[in-house]
Amino acid sequence: MTSTVNKPATRGRLTGSMSEERLDEILALFEQRRLGYSLDAPFYTDRDIFAADMEGIFGKHWVFAGSLAEVPEPGDYITVDFGPYSLIVLHNDEGGVNVLHNVCRHRGARVLTESSGTTGNMVCGYHSWTYDQEGNLVHASAPGEVDFNKGCFALKRAHSRVVAGLIFVSMAAEPPEDFDEVAKIFEPYLGPHEISKTKVAYQQQLIEEGNWKLVMENNRECYHCDGHPELACSLFPTWGLTEETVPTHLADVWQRNLTAESDLRWRCERYGLPYEVIEELDTRVQGFRISREPLDGDGESFSASGRRLSKKLLGDLRDFRLGRCSMHLQPNSWFHFLGDHIITFSAFPVSPGQTLVRTTWLVADDAVEGVDYDLDELTHTWKQTNIQDKDFVELCQRGASSPAYEPGPYMKSEYQVEAFINWYVQRMKEHLA
Template sequence: MAPAVNLTPKTRGRLTASLPEDRLAELRSLLDTRRKGFSLEAPFYTDPAVFTADMEGIFGNHWVFAASVAEVPEPGDYVTVDYGPYSLIVLRNDDGGINVLHNVCRHRGARVLTEDSGTTGNLVCQYHSWTYNAEGTLIHASAPGEADFAKGCYNLKRAHSREVAGLIFVCLADEPPEDFDEVAKIFEPYLGPHELAKTKVAYQQNIVEEGNWKLVMENNRECYHCDGHPELACSLFPTWGLTDGIIPNHLEDVWQRNLNAQDALEERCRRYGLPYEVVEELDTRIAGIRISRESLDGAGESFSATGRRLSKKLLGDLRDFRLGRCSMHLQPNSWFHFLSDHVITFSAFPINEHQTLVRTTWLVADDAVEGVDYDLDELTHTWKQTNLQDKNFVELCQRGAASPAYESGPYMKSEYQVEAFISWYVARMQEHMA
C-alpha cells in the first residue's frame, strides 16, 4: 500500500466567486462531518452548489479518462468530451500526438465542433467562420476594417493530455497531479499486451442516467447488487468483492469454483509473463487506482453466456483466450475490462447534479471482421443489459436521495471499494476547499 500523498493540484480558484461564503461554509461542514463507513448526506447527490464544487474540485483538477486511441486513430480524427460546464476537443494531430482544446470559440464563445466525433482539417466555427489549426492557433478571422486585429492573442485554450497504454486522459488544472506518472507505471504492464493501438471501435453506447455522478461510481465499485445482473452473472463470479468469512451459504460452491479458476488463471499468467496481482490504492493516492487480472466463470474467456470468446481474434501479442479479465478502476470517472478477445472502456461524464452520461466503448482487434470474426449483438449483449440494469439502480438511489426521509446508510463489508471512493472524494474536496 502506497503512503498517502500530500499533493493538491492547483487551478484558478473560482468557487469562492461563484458561491456565497455561507454555502462554502456548509460544504466544508458537510465534508468535515462526513461519517466514515456511511453513504454521503443528501446534498452531495442533489445540491447544485455541491455539483459546482465537484466540477471545480474534482473534474477541474484531476486526470479524467476521455477516450481510447482507437477512437482517434488517424491525424484529424477527434472526439468531443463534455462534462459539467466544460466541452473539450480531443484531436489526433499531424505528428501523431494528442491535442486537447477547449471547445469554445475565442470570438463570442460558440461551440467550435458540434458532433460527438469525426475527422477535420482545420477547426472552423460555424458562427462567424473563425478558423483554427490542429494546435488551436487562430489562422483566419478576417473582417472588413480589422487589418490590425491581433490574431495571436485569440488561440483556442488548451488542456493537458496524456496517452498511456492506449488510453487518453485530460486534465484542466494549471498544474496537474504529479502522481499520475507513478500510477501509469503501475497499469502499463497490465494493459500493454492488449495493444490498444491495434484495436478499432466495434460499438459505442451513450446512456444518460438520471443520477448524480457519484452514485454512478458508487454503483460500479461493488457487486453486492450483482444478483440484479443475470446476464453478467453467467461469466462474472457474483462473489466479486467478498472474502473468506463473509461468503453467504448459497454462494459457497461458487466461491470455491472462483478460487479454483483463479489459481488456474494465475498459473497461465506466470507462464506467459502477465502481471495479475491486485494493486489497490484507491484512496491513498491523488490518482486512485485498483487493477488486477481475475478469472471468469464457465470457459473463462469472455463475457458470454458460456464464458467463451466473443471474437475469434486475439488482441495484441496475447497467446491464450483463457485469460479472464484485467479489471481496472481509476478515480474519478472510469473503469475498464481488458479481455483476450476485446476491451470495454467505461467513462462517467457528469451533466448536472442529477444526470450523468455513461459512455461504453467496445474495442476489437483492428483486423477483426464483423459477421466473420464476431457478432456485434453477441459482443455487446452482456454489458448493454448490465448498463441498463445499473441505470435503473442508480436512478432508484437518486430518487431516494431527493426524499426528505433519506439519511445516510451503512456500507457492508463487501462495499469497501465504495467507501474507498467516497473517502478519496472527501479528501480531494477538503484539499481543494482548504
C-alpha cells in the same frame, strides 16, 4: 506516454460566485461526513456542491476521455463534455493527441458540434473563425480590422496523457503529479492488449438520471450483482467477498472461483503477464485499482458460457483464457481488458442529477464483423448490465431527493465504495480549504 503543454483555462469561476457563508456550509458537510456511511443527501442533489465537484474533482484531476481507437487517423477527433467543460480530443498530423477547449476565442461558441468526426482546420460555425490542429487561429476575416493580432487568440489547451492507448485530460494548471507513478504501475497490465491495434466495434451512450457519485458508487461493488443475470454467467458473483463473508448459497461458486484463480495465475506466469491486485483507491491522489481476475465458465469473455466473443486475439496475447484485466481509476472510469476485446467505461457529469455513461467496445483492428464476431453477442452482456445499473442509480437518486433519506451503512463487501467516498471527501476538503 505523451503529453502536451498546458495553457490553463480560468479556474474558480464556479465556487467564486458563492458567498463565504455558503462555502463554509459545504465544507462543514464534508467535515461531518460519517465514516462507513453513504453521503448526506445534498452531495447528490445540491447545485452548489455539484459546482464545487466540477472545480475540485473534474477541474483538478486526471479524467479519462477516450482511447486512441476512437481517433485512429490524423484529423480524427472526439468531443468530450462534462460539467461546464467541453473538449476536443484530436489526433494530430504528427501522430500525437491535442486536447483543446471547445470554446471559440471570439464569442465563446462551440467550435466542433459533433461527438466525433474528421477535420482539417476547425471552423467555428458562428463567424467562421478558423483554427489549425494545434488550436492556432489562422483565419478571422472582419471588415475594417487592421490591428487584430490572431496570435493572441488560439484555442486554450488542456493537459493530456496517453498511457497504453488510453487518453486522459486535466484542466488544472498543475495536475496531480502522481499520475505518472500510477501509469507506470498499470501500463504493464494493459500494454499486451495493444489498444493502438484495435478499432471501435460499438459505443453506447446512456444518460442516467443520477449524480455522478452514485454512478461510481454503484460500479464499485457487487453486492447488487444478483440484479445482473447476464453478467453473472461469466463474472463470479463472489467478487469483492472474502471467505468470511461468502454467503452459504454461494459456497460452491466460491470454490469454483478459487480453482479458476489458481489456473489463471498459472497462465499469467507462463506468459509473463502481471496479475496481482494493486489497490490504492484512497491512499494516493490518483486513486486506482488494477488486477487480472478469472471469469466463470470457459473463462475467456463476457458471454453466457464464458466463451470468446471474437475470434481474434488482441495484441501479442497467446491465449484467450486470461479472464479479465480490470482497472478502476478515480474519478470517472473503469475498464475490462480481455483476450478477445476491451471495454472502456467513462462517467461524465451533466448536472447534479444527470450523468452520461459512455461505454466503448474495442476489437482487433483486423476483426471483421459477421465473420470474426457478432455485434449483438459482443455487446449483449454489458448493454443489459448498463441498463440495469441505470435503473439502480436512478432508484438511489430518487431516494436521495426524499425528505426521508438519511445515510446508511456500507456492508463489508462495499469497502471499495467506502474507499471511493473517502478519496472524494479528502480531495474536496483539500480543495475547499
